[in-house]
Amino acid sequence: MKLTVFIGGDERRAHHTLCELALKTLREMNITGATVEKGVMGYGINRTIHSTLNEVTMENLPIVIEAVDDGERLRVAAERIAEILGQHGLVQLQPTTVILKRKGERADA
Template identity: 35%
Template sequence: MNTTTVTIARIYTLEGNDQLNKALDILRDEEKIFGVTIIRGIAGFGENREVHTSSLLTLSLELPLIIEFYDEPEKVAKAIKTLTSRLDLKHIVSWQATAYSDSAV
């Protein structure tokens, strides 16, 4: 089994704006990032403390979204720089991890 060091990044944003599709296009087409997953939250809040949630009474288009991606550390650093220079993304975290596979990333 092969191992490689990767960086995982998460971008916290809200549904209902145009950032998701633009971010996906950048990560897939320009930066050629190895893996990307979009996670839709059912509830959450940020620094303004406003709760964004989904219920039968309110069909909010502002549910929390997490754009998570990983690749070689240099590629992730470059992708974050590209994303933040083009999109209004303020909440990004990243950390190092080990990827285990039958082939290198």
């Protein structure tokens, strides 16, 4: 299973970005691994385009967090992250096929 979280890079809760809180949650839950990517351009439910191409819209650039692990563990993680995000972002779960888990080791299909 693959978990994908879309959030604005400037979204915060207390003194931490939602990105930091989401990644910390995944780590604390022993999810195998996660990657955070910063987007160049995007928009969300409010339809405002955020872009690195224009200084006016460089705020709140999109952040994407992806993690792959066991389905049930990711379901629980997705629920926790959704609670953290509150009214911000999008949390998505989808089936995936892992071809390679670690260097030289093939994953079970």
